[in-house]
Amino acid sequence: MANSVLAPARASEQVEITRWDVQRRRTWVLFLIPALLIYTIFMAFPLFNSMRLSFYQGQGLTPDRYVGLENYVTLFTNPLWRDRFFNAVGNTFVFFAIHMLVQNTLGLLFATLLSNTRLFGRNVYRAIIFTPATMSVLVTGFLWTLILNPRWGMLNQVLEWIGLGALARPWLGDANLALPTISLVSSWQWVGLPTMMFLAGLLTISDELSEAARVDGASAWQIFWRIKLPLLRPTIGIVSVLTFIGNFNAFDVIFAMAGARGEPAYATDLLATFFYRTAIAGEHPVAQPNMGLGAAVATCTFLILLTGVSLWLRFGRGGEETLAG
């Protein structure tokens, strides 16, 4: 009898726990809903809507005529659009490559130097390196166009002054030099970000590892190459992906220094400036934007980004796990 009384009690207790558990799980979902809603409304919906638009044509801001893949066919086969598009894709890769090579390598170098606790005036250097990243691209871009101005610019005058006047060039007017020049300006501006990330990464690496290596007779170079760099791999991966995403969406620095047409002769035209002209501004002086085609350009940019980031998630992160394990 007593047993029979107890048994249901226990059973109900069991039920209670399960119900509580379920409720807890529900609450957990509830906490997700606000973020999910905001993400869906402001990120996912515009993204998918933009993809949907790439299958439409029509005047104005709401293309309404379904055309299937016609926009993509135009973009990839009509020489007018194809040449501009692939030119922009190529330029964007060059832009990205220069950032990887200059901005991120310098960032790693600066971070290594700054992580040296015996370095005098460390905080001052850190502030100087990071300051450009806090300024507006439109401002720094404009200042650099003044410095690079072939007539009144400081750069050519300094070159003249130190006897290298033969190297003076119309930097932003030469189709071969304009894109590298702007990429270097952009690298100068943003070098503070990878520096900070690498510095944070380096500071998490325990000094004991370096000390142990030093005791074992490793040189400073060996310590950097064999111990610090491998341990920095996750940071390097993140910095690379952020650079990749940032560069493939880059617009402002080109707009400020070369204009929306990617002058001279489309030599600095990136995917974002090409997209801006196609979808938003139209080509001067007709200025009739083509929303549908622009959406196709945006979708292609998104696919390039998606491929790049997926590759990193697949391979870059794999390396991180083996390292951790």
Added chain:
Amino acid sequence: MKLRLTLLLVIAMLLGLIPSVSAQGGEIALTMGSWRVDDVAQMQVILDAFHAAYPNITITFDPTNPPDYNATLRTQLEGGTAPDLFYLRSYATSRQLFEEGYLEPLGDLPGLMENFTEAARAPWATDDGLPYGVPFIAVSHGVYYNIDLFNELGLEVPQTWEELLAVAQKIKDAGYDPFANASGDEWTIAEIVFMNIAPTFIGGYEGRQAYLNGERCFNDEHAVAVFQAVADLAPFLPEGQEALTYYDSQQLFLMGEAAMWLGGSWDIPFFESEAPDFEWSVFGIPAPEGQEQRYVTFHMDAGMGLNAAAPDDHKEAAKLFLEWMTTPEFATLMGDTLPGFFPISNHPIELSNPHANAFLALNEGAGLDVRWAWEKLLDGQPDGYTLMQNGALAVIAGTMTPQEAADALQEGLAQWFEPAQKCPAGM
């Protein structure tokens, strides 16, 4: 804080009431769309003068950032929120708006037919001559020159193209830049260099029509001559011109480092305000030796259109304004208020600004025409504007000969422009 918010709300509500209150008094408030954000103060003078003549009509000037104007206007028209009156681009852009029914036809507007020539109405009319916009603003083009520098070097205003080049050589020998023009802003090469000199070498309106109706090919001797003229100027452009911008060019001319500048009349207010004491004037593009006729690029820039979807009382009031735009009073007021922008009507007018008068004087005895690419050549891809611009830039950079640039123009237009397709390929 709360009180202030309430106050703001009340004010906002009251402001919302004002139009309906004034409408009760028989007054009509119209809005005007435009891309001329720089002209707010000047347009207010013109609109105030209209309000003085028609006290029950008030027009509010509401301009949009120039690069966004076409798209914004179209969105407003589609959404039914467009202004009652709005600036119209010349040729294709507004033709399309008319064909889609957004513009009121103005065939019966009093004063329009009498006070404007057919050529003046054409940029805002159908091929049959039915107007859908009142011609409003024209801009002129020519060669700015530094009077003091010309006196100092003992130079005369050149009368022929050859003399112009000789003058340029003398200026260069004296250590100055002959021309301030540069290709750092590519549109300037198209609009104030190539299309500034084009009418002189293709024979103005008649010559241009011969291209548009297929009698001429875009790589004939005349087109090559335009590109050749650009090539003639190339050695006289400032060093580093590849990267010098429009603003740099203006400064080079203002600072007296460059003696001449192929430019447009819209810069009169800029030069006058930047350097009031600077002595400059303007001459027309001189014709090559052996050619009697001179030409000036007098470009039809803006018309005024009436929103077909506006309510009837607004339309009536707006038509009164459009009619007022055809009068000599308006022409004088506009030319005086906006120096560098010229009225298009055929009233003989006298302007108070000497620089504006200098530009206007170039028109005497000259053949007038719009910029080459505007009529019909912008209607397809690749458009004539971009082709001319790229060709002129390539000729200046030395990567194309004038003949090659003209061939590229012909080849590009032949892809879609029917009259150009009659020409033998690969000529």
